[in-house]
Each structure stands twice: as C-alpha cells, then as structure tokens.
Amino acid sequence: MGQLTYIEASARALAEEMRRDPKVWALGEDLGRGGVFGQYKGLVEEFGPDRIADTPISEATIMGAATGAALVGTRPVVEMRFSDFALCAVDELVNQAAKARFMFGGQARVPLVVRQPIGMWRSSAAQHSQSLEAWYVHIPGLVVVCPATPADNHGLLKAAIRADDPVVYMEHKGLWPLTGEVPDDPDPDHLVPLGKARVAREGGDVTIVTWSRSVHTALEAAALAEARDVSVEVIDLRTLWPWDQEAVFESVKRTGRLLVAQEAVQVGGFGAEVAASAAEALGRDLKAPVRRVGSPRAPIAYARPLEQLLEISPERLAEAAVDLVRGAVAA
Amino acid sequence: MTDRRNIDIPRLTAHYRTMARIRAFEEAAEQASKDGLVTGAVHLSIGQEGIASGVCANLTADDQITTTHRGHGHCIAKGTDPGAMMLELFGREGGTCGGKGGSMHIADFKVGMLGANGVVAAGIPIAVGAAHGAKLQGSNRVVVCFFGDGAINRGPFLEGLNWATIFRLPVLFVCESNGFASTTRTDAVTGGPGPVARAEALGVRAQEVDGNDVLAVDEAVAACVERMRAGGGPEFLLARTYRLKGHTASDPAPYRPADEVEARWAEDPKAAVARTLADAGVDVAAIDAEAKAEIDGAVATANAAGFPAPERAYDDIQDIGAPAWAS
Numbered sequence: 001m002g003q004l005t006y007i008e009a010s011a012r013a014l015a016e017e018m019r020r021d022p023k024v025w026a027l028g029e030d031l032g033r034g035g036v037f038g039q040y041k042g043l044v045e046e047f048g049p050d051r052i053a054d055t056p057i058s059e060a061t062i063m064g065a066a067t068g069a070a071l072v073g074t075r076p077v078v079e080m081r082f083s084d085f086a087l088c089a090v091d092e093l094v095n096q097a098a099k100a101r102f103m104f105g106g107q108a109r110v111p112l113v114v115r116q117p118i119g120m121w122r123s124s125a126a127q128h129s130q131s132l133e134a135w136y137v138h139i140p141g142l143v144v145v146c147p148a149t150p151a152d153n154h155g156l157l158k159a160a161i162r163a164d165d166p167v168v169y170m171e172h173k174g175l176w177p178l179t180g181e182v183p184d185d186p187d188p189d190h191l192v193p194l195g196k197a198r199v200a201r202e203g204g205d206v207t208i209v210t211w212s213r214s215v216h217t218a219l220e221a222a223a224l225a226e227a228r229d230v231s232v233e234v235i236d237l238r239t240l241w242p243w244d245q246e247a248v249f250e251s252v253k254r255t256g257r258l259l260v261a262q263e264a265v266q267v268g269g270f271g272a273e274v275a276a277s278a279a280e281a282l283g284r285d286l287k288a289p290v291r292r293v294g295s296p297r298a299p300i301a302y303a304r305p306l307e308q309l310l311e312i313s314p315e316r317l318a319e320a321a322v323d324l325v326r327g328a329v330a331a
Numbered sequence: 332m333t334d335r336r337n338i339d340i341p342r343l344t345a346h347y348r349t350m351a352r353i354r355a356f357e358e359a360a361e362q363a364s365k366d367g368l369v370t371g372a373v374h375l376s377i378g379q380e381g382i383a384s385g386v387c388a389n390l391t392a393d394d395q396i397t398t399t400h401r402g403h404g405h406c407i408a409k410g411t412d413p414g415a416m417m418l419e420l421f422g423r424e425g426g427t428c429g430g431k432g433g434s435m436h437i438a439d440f441k442v443g444m445l446g447a448n449g450v451v452a453a454g455i456p457i458a459v460g461a462a463h464g465a466k467l468q469g470s471n472r473v474v475v476c477f478f479g480d481g482a483i484n485r486g487p488f489l490e491g492l493n494w495a496t497i498f499r500l501p502v503l504f505v506c507e508s509n510g511f512a513s514t515t516r517t518d519a520v521t522g523g524p525g526p527v528a529r530a531e532a533l534g535v536r537a538q539e540v541d542g543n544d545v546l547a548v549d550e551a552v553a554a555c556v557e558r559m560r561a562g563g564g565p566e567f568l569l570a571r572t573y574r575l576k577g578h579t580a581s582d583p584a585p586y587r588p589a590d591e592v593e594a595r596w597a598e599d600p601k602a603a604v605a606r607t608l609a610d611a612g613v614d615v616a617a618i619d620a621e622a623k624a625e626i627d628g629a630v631a632t633a634n635a636a637g638f639p640a641p642e643r644a645y646d647d648i649q650d651i652g653a654p655a656w657a658s
Contacts, residue, residue, distance in 0.1 A: 025467060050466075050467060051467075055494070056490070056493060056494065056497065058490035058493065058494060060456060060486055060487050060490055061455075061456040061459060061487060061490035061491050061493075061494050063456070064453070064455070064456020064457055064459070064460060064487060064491070065456050065457075065459045065460030065463050065491075065494060066460060067456070067457055067460055068397075068445070068456065068457035068458060068459060068460020068461040068462075068463070068464065069460040069461065069463050069464035069467070070460075070464075071440075071445055071446075071457070071460070071461060071464075072395070072445075072460075072461045072464040072465065072468075073464065073468070074464045074467055074468070091450055091453060092453070092456060095449075095450055095453065096448075096450075096453060096457060100446065101647050101648070101649070102431060102647050102648050103428060103431060103432040103436040103438070103446075104427075104428050104431075104432060104436065104438040104440070104446060105426070105427070105428035105429035105430075105431050105432060105438075105647065106429070106646070106647035107428070107438055107439075107440045107441075108438070108440055108445075140648050140649070140654070141648055141649050142649070143649065143651050143652055163650065163651055164650050165649040165650050165651050165652075194651050194652075195651060195652060241652050242651060242652030
C-alpha cells in the first residue's frame with residue numbers, strides 16, 4: 001500500500017487500464033496538458049496523443065463521438081471537466097449512449113466512462129459547482145458512481161472502465177488533494193465492485209447514508225455526535241446506481257434510525273430515493289422518522305459565506321443525528 | 332438522368348432494383364400505418380431513393396452508416412433485410428431490434444448499419460465517433476452519415492464536421508436536402524448561403540449533386556470514398572431532392588401547393604431510372620413485381636408474427652443494476 005491523493009489515484013487507475021487494454025482511450029479538453037485539474041498528468045507522454053486525445057470544446061460531440069467509438073468496439077473514457085458542462089451533452093448521454101443497447105435489441109454495447117466532476121469548490125459559483133448525480137440515476141441504462149476516497153477513486157474507476165455499460169463517474173473537486181492508502185501498482189485485483197457500499201464507520205444508534213465528499217462531513221459529524229453519546233454508523237454508498245440496498249437496510253434495521261446526507265439540492269435528490277425505499281421496506285422497524293439533510297433549492301452563490309450556507313456542515317449533521325436519537329422535533 | 336450515351340446498364344439496373352425495393356417498402360409501410368398495423372410514427376423517404384442507392388452502392392460490408400428517422404431506404408441499400416425491418420415496424424419478435432426500437436431506431440450492426448435516430452443531427456457525432464474508432468483501430472473502413480437539411484441548424488452539425496476535419500476522419504456527410512424541416516420549409520429557417528458553404532467553412536471538402544439522379548450520386552460518392560480511403564479526410568455531399576410525402580405517413584402536407592407536388596412527382600427519381608432502363612430494353616415491370624412480392628411477403632410475415640415476450644421489456648438495458656423482471 002502507498003499513499004496517493006484522490007487525483008493521483010484516478011490517474012494511476014486510468015494508466016493501469018490503458019496498459020492492460022489497448023482498446024481503452026481518453027478524450028476531452030486539455031488532456032494533453034494533464035486536464036483541467038491534472039487528472040491526466042503524464043498520460044500523453046506514455047500513451048501518445050491518439051489515446052489521450054485533445055478535443056475541441058464540443059461537449060456534445062465529445063460525448064457523441066465516444067458513443068460512436070464505443071459502438072464500434074473501443075472503450076472511451078470521456079472527460080467532461082465539470083458536471084455542469086456535461087449538460088451540453090445530455091442528448092448524447094441520455095438519448096444515445098444510455099439507450100443504444102436497448103433500442104437496438106441488444107446488438108451493441110456502449111462501454112464508456114464519462115467523468116463529470118461535481119461539487120462546491122473554491123467559489124466556483126452556479127455553473128461550476130453542481131452535484132447532479134440524481135439526474136443520471138433516473139436514466140435506465142446508466143451506472144452512476146461517486147467515489148469518496150483515493151482507494152475508491154482507483155478501484156471504482158478501474159471497475160467502471162471494465163464495465164460494458166455506460167458509467168457516469170462523478171469525482172468531487174473538493175477531494176482532489178485528499179490523501180489516502182491505495183494498493184500498490186500494479187494490483188490487478190484492486191477492483192472495487194460497482195454497487196457495493198462501504199461502512200466508513202461503525203455505530204449503533206443511527207445510520208447516516210451518504211456519498212462523495214459528504215462521507216467526510218458525516219465522519220466529522222459522527223465524532224461530534226459521539227461526544228454527545230450518540231453512536232453513528234456511516235455508510236458510503238460509492239455507487240448510486242445500482243445502490244446497495246442490502247447494506248443500507250441491514251444497518252438501518254440494526255440502528256432503527258436513518259439520516260441521509262447529500263451535498264446536492266435536497267428536493268428531488270438521490271437521498272429522497274434512499275429515504276423512500278427505507279421507509280417502504282423498513283417503516284415498521286424504524287424508531288424515528290427518516291430524516292434528510294441536503295442543500296436548499298438555491299443556485300450556488302459565489303461569495304464564500306453564501307456558498308458555505310448551502311453546504312451541509314458536520315454540526316448540522318451531528319445535530320440531526322442526535323435529534324433522531326433523542327426524539328427532538330426537526331427544526 | 333446523366334448523359335445516356337455512357338450509361339452502365341447493369342449498374343443502373345442494380346440501382347433500380349434497390350430503389351424499387353425501397354419504394355415498395357415505403358408504400359407498404361405507409362399503408363400499414365394507415366391500417367393501424369404500424370403503431371408508431373413512420374417517416375417515408377419516397378422520392379429520395381436515388382441517394383440511398385447511389386451512396387451505398389459504393390460501400391463495402393465493413394463500411395458503416397448512421398441514418399435518421401427517415402432512414403428505411405438507407406438500411407435497405409446497406410443490406411438490411413426488409414423482412415426484419417417490417418417486423419420491427421410492426422413491433423414484432425424477429426424485428427431488427429426485436430421490436431424494441433421501431434422505425435426510428437432500426438439498426439443492423441452485422442451489415443454496418445449503426446442505427447437510425449429519433450433526434451435530428453444526433454447521428455452526426457455518432458458517425459464521427461465510429462470513424463474515430465476506425466482510425467484508432469487502424470481500419471480503412473469509411474463511415475457515411477445521412478441527415479436532412481433540417482439538421483444543419485443544430486449544434487452537432489458544426490461540432491461534428493469540425494471534429495472530422497481536425498482528426499482527418501473518413502466520414503462522408505450526406506445532406507439529403509428535401510426542402511422541409513418537419514413541416515417547415517428549410518429555407519425559411521436557415522441563414523446564410525447554405526450547407527455546402529457551411530461545410531467548407533469547417534474545412535470539409537464539399538460538393539452539390541442532383542440527388543434525384545442516382546448515377547450522379549453514385550459517381551460523386553465513388554470519388555469521395557476513394558479519397559477517404561486514401562486518407563483524404565471527411566467529405567460532404569449536398570444531395571438535392573424532394574420529399575414527395577408528408578413529414579410522417581399521417582401528414583397530408585397541406586402546407587405545400589398541389590402544383591408544386593405534382594411538378595416534383597414528374598421528377599420522381601425512380602420513374603426516371605425506369606424510363607432509361609425501358610429504353611435500353613430492361614424489363615422494369617418484372618423488377619417492380621419482384622420487389623412488391625418481397626415486401627408483400629414481409630408484411631404478411633410481420634402481421635402473423637408474435638409480439639416480443641413481456642420480459643424483453645426489461646432486458647438489454649444494462650449489465651450492472653438491471654431491473655428485475657417480475658411477471
């Protein structure tokens with residue numbers, strides 16, 4: 001095991017998969033200089049400009065061309081820079097890539113990964129900060145992945161590249177510098193399976209289900225709650241579609257309380273799906289009503305104090321967890 | 332018709348056979364739509380058969396095409412079995428897509444037909460990507476991307492042509508200019524000097540051809556394909572034609588004057604080929620009869636076929652996270 005940042009872990013994963021499979025290639029803007037965040041640093045030197053392809057600022061065609069190239073047997077890794085920009089390519093992803101296999105009666109697959117960095121980060125304002133993962137969970141045909149740790153950004157990206165389905169792969173910009181243990185290169189067995197959650201912290205009183213950067217917020221919240229004698233279990237979903245209902249239900253059955261935490265706008269968010277599913281399946285076993293914590297339905301402001309208002313804080317989450325256990329009425 | 336003194340009669344006869352099969356298919360699809368047997372929208376390419384045949388006659392089995400909602404002719408010309416296509420229109424088992432796609436999503440990968448598309452211009456980036464894939468794979472296959480004149484006002488047109496130029500991809504963009512973008516005259520909603528100028532502005536070698544003259548299309552495309560296989564990069568062909576029917580089989584197209592339509596029927600590309608071949612002693616009636624018999628058989632077969640099994644609504648969605656079939 002070695003220490004890598006979240007961003008280095010993804011670069012290593014891509015390089016390993018490109019060495020393993022000559023069909024894998026990456027395309028997007030600025031990749032030849034390492035990509036906008038440096039996720040592709042060093043790759044063009046090893047793999048050349050055909051496999052680390054610099055494209056025009058043409059999101060629709062980046063996505064559409066990747067779809068066409070996948071249909072004829074290559075395995076593209078698509079870089080969209082910001083999930084906000086990927087909205088320029090929604091037809092190509094939602095109407096084309098996600099549906100081709102089904103519409104064509106199984107004649108073809110679209111094995112591609114589309115990387116769409118999400119999240120609030122350094123006053124990036126309303127068009128560079130969104131967390132739109134729920135949109136893609138809604139679309140049949142897509143797999144949706146939201147890694148929270150360097151190890152997962154290695155193992156999940158490798159699994160996503162090897163999948164024959166189109167995978168929406170959403171890294172959090174705020175996690176790029178996060179350092180953690182990642183299995184040494186090359187460890188071909190380090191594939192984190194898609195659809196399996198991870199217990200990030202064990203606890204007995206309340207289960208927080210979350211993903212992406214909010215996992216770390218939830219871990220901080222768990223420490224705060226512990227100081228108030230409330231034991232919090234934190235489940236990192238890792239993959240939003242398919243999501244690990246079994247792991248979530250097992251934990252919630254044990255704790256009897258569920259709090260879903262997400263950075264995304266709470267209304268219509270993926271947390272609502274988790275909450276509703278748990279209520280349907282486990283309603284009679286719950287000791288308290290299911291609770292959600294997410295962002296208000298407001299565009300993300302530039303000014304740092306306003307941006308911070310929208311973030312879910314460890315304090316807010318801890319308060320909600322303690323309330324669930326102590327039976328306080330939600331504010 | 333092209334200069335009659337040097338006409339290759341066997342080649343023109345082959346074109347006529349393709350055009351007759353397309354025409355018979357479209358007429359049968361129109362009738363089946365009116366009879367309620369084809370439940371979804373059907374966009375007929377009657378009057379545009381010369382482009383499909385002229386282009387696809389220059390392609391090998393390995394070459395690939397993408398097409399549009401008005402794509403039956405391209406499929407047949409590329410080699411898709413009209414019987415499987417009719418089953419698909421009827422939504423039956425055995426259709427090209429197992430009855431799950433319908434007219435607008437016919438695909439037949441085994442003959443290089445990478446899919447029709449329900450979204451205007453959406454086939455352009457896909458065709459470009461298929462050509463990009465060919466380049467990465469070191470293949471010398473070429474890709475033809477069919478679209479209509481309405482598509483040149485969508486963003487993927489600009490993006491896709493630019494992409495093909497900068498990566499020097501073997502894509503032939505065929506703009507079938509039939510005069511209408513759905514029920515609106517394309518000229519009324521299109522600025523500037525038109526498709527050829529737009530293509531040239533994006534660095535794509537472009538030319539215009541009479542799309543109602545199958546041999547002119549054939550000759551132009553032969554040269555395009557030769558240049559593309561030699562690494563010459565993308566090509567653009569503006570093929571002028573006319574949509575002799577409405578936007579869909581249920582559109583009587585009252586927005587155009589009867590005398591205009593009548594004049595255009597007089598330029599029917601299939602009838603023009605029939606006249607030339609008849610003059611040369613070819614029995615065109617026999618070719619028409621053969622085509623009609625094939626398509627009549629396809630309709631009868633489709634009408635008798637079963638619908639897909641219910642569980643097929645849940646399959647071929649995805650490997651990971653696929654929905655469970657619950658009867």
